Amino acid sequence: MTTMPNSFSFRLLARDGAARSGEMTTAHGVVRTPAFMPVGTQAAIKGVHHADVRAAGADILLANTYHLMLRPSAERIAALGGLHQFMHWPHPILTDSGGFQVMSLAPLRKISEAAVTFRSHLDGAMVELSPERAMQVQILLGSDIAMQLDECVQLPAERSAIERAMQLSLRWAERSKRGFEGAAAGRALFGIVQGGDDQRLREESVRALVGIGFDGYAIGGLAVGEAQSVMLDIVTGTAAALPVEQPRYLMGVGTPADILEAVARGIDMFDCVLPTRNGRHGLAFTRFGPINIKNAHHADDPRPLDPEGRCPAARDFSRAYLHHLFRSGEALGGTLLSLVNLYYYQDLMAGARAAIVNGRFADYLAEARAQWAAKSDRTF
């Protein structure tokens, strides 16, 4: 084990327009930004071994508080040494607050000033998640980066509903910060900017959160139904309002294009299930465009997905073989394509970091846009 630093820090290494590259130091190691965090919902990345996720280049994983608090429970994970030891991932971990998945997954949820109460989708038990409990759970898990409890509103929504949720999220931000005071040294807590698609509400949320003071700031409540242009406008304005010296995290985003566009606007961190979900469904991200490996025209194709690629699965296996695995229902197919996609995402971020450091991020983004526009699988 490496020695754990006793404080969380973020250092900007380079800026290129609004894009930034930096280094976040956590209790379990350094995260190079812009960073993509693979999602380990239930303390596992679906279908993929952690060691392979690490080899792909991931500095940090995201795990879902909602799932883990219900099963196997935060108390059990704490008794087993915390989430890092439980899942054998000795590197940085960010946990969400559980709030977003309560809203999207749990039946019978009820929001009050005090807490959100919901019925567990596993056993039907009524569970209460308050800002204090969300902090307690994340402290028990031992997250390097915890998230405040917030309320996220599906878009489109009335301004009054967006404002009410934003204001509630601010009060929960204060309670979250107090609740996090017992966390171990070096653990970070991020506030979450809400305000829907309303730029003035977003700026009000930023001002209030910065007043409370967090180790980093997330932009929540986007990629929830709005157009990409709306999302990017909000990201532009919100990032511009956030403190320069602290990390910014765009939650639940997204496609490769979403991510690079958000990097261009000053975002440092991302998470998304797309690499593994698409991989399980036979969809591969490659430098040559997206590929739906289940399409019949791959059945006789001896070419690997990317003979020059860094991912062994993209080099070692023919498209014909990968196609066969999907046609035959072999789980190995989903595993291999998930790996291809995780490498693709990490390579995309590594390329972005290098481009920013070299002052050529605009070119990198333009090249990526052109590549995505020009080359796509003929029947993706």
Add this chain to the structure above:
Amino acid sequence: MTTMPNSFSFRLLARDGAARSGEMTTAHGVVRTPAFMPVGTQAAIKGVHHADVRAAGADILLANTYHLMLRPSAERIAALGGLHQFMHWPHPILTDSGGFQVMSLAPLRKISEAAVTFRSHLDGAMVELSPERAMQVQILLGSDIAMQLDECVQLPAERSAIERAMQLSLRWAERSKRGFEGAAAGRALFGIVQGGDDQRLREESVRALVGIGFDGYAIGGLAVGEAQSVMLDIVTGTAAALPVEQPRYLMGVGTPADILEAVARGIDMFDCVLPTRNGRHGLAFTRFGPINIKNAHHADDPRPLDPEGRCPAARDFSRAYLHHLFRSGEALGGTLLSLVNLYYYQDLMAGARAAIVNGRFADYLAEARAQWAAKSDRTF
């Protein structure tokens, strides 16, 4: 790539009672015997990456002709460079003839002197599998070791039915041998001893097969419903009748206990789906007895399955975490337990080989029996 030897050979290194240890040289490398062959039914080991199967210690895989001839087809695999290249396994491969799975999986099968005709379970097409076609398919696949087409009878059965199938299998053995004449240099063909639970029929089958002459001999038609004692009696008698200088393969066997008992009786090769099938179902083979990881008492157990084991999955992850993966429906659980089991089987074979070379196989078998009897999971 290593240079391919242009002949198949088998060399006995040691004998200890009836048990033997040797080395089989094939076109794609050496197989240490007694050998356990993991099963890659559809050109993939279920849920496990080939590289991990190799790391577990497998010298050779088995692939199923029945499945591969139907999907993606032998002709397609041949056009893609053969099965080794198709699945990216440059090591030895044995293929069965397809006959056994026609009998067990295909609807509407009809056996005639010429061939077995069956309806594909995939698309309903009528398919004919003759001894000549079974050889053609295995030559197209590029198997290092091909099996004759035979007819296997479920036990218990009337002696007349067993004898009829045994005699048909002998005529198919002759046609298989002729059909295999076009195979590439260094490829081996094994005959299959039939005769059910009748020792005299078994011996008659051996004499006739040896008269035809094969590179090795399999014992088929066992582990198909009979008691272990019946199986082992037949193995004892049949192995004693087989040529000493050629490899013997007990098809589809079996449990760790079945395998060691058969090694004691002179068997060199085994295949079975148990390590991966049990792994997917949460059942782990360990040095400390079998473990059903889904049982509730593992939920809080911080101990790995085997802290001193050679398998990373058995060392790195707690029983509590593996239990959680199964409870949560994470496929990674099945992958990790399949690996644990594949390592267990390979370690069992490595131990058997070392014991035979050191003249202490009887002790090794007695120790294993005692361990299996004494230590088992309290609620397996």
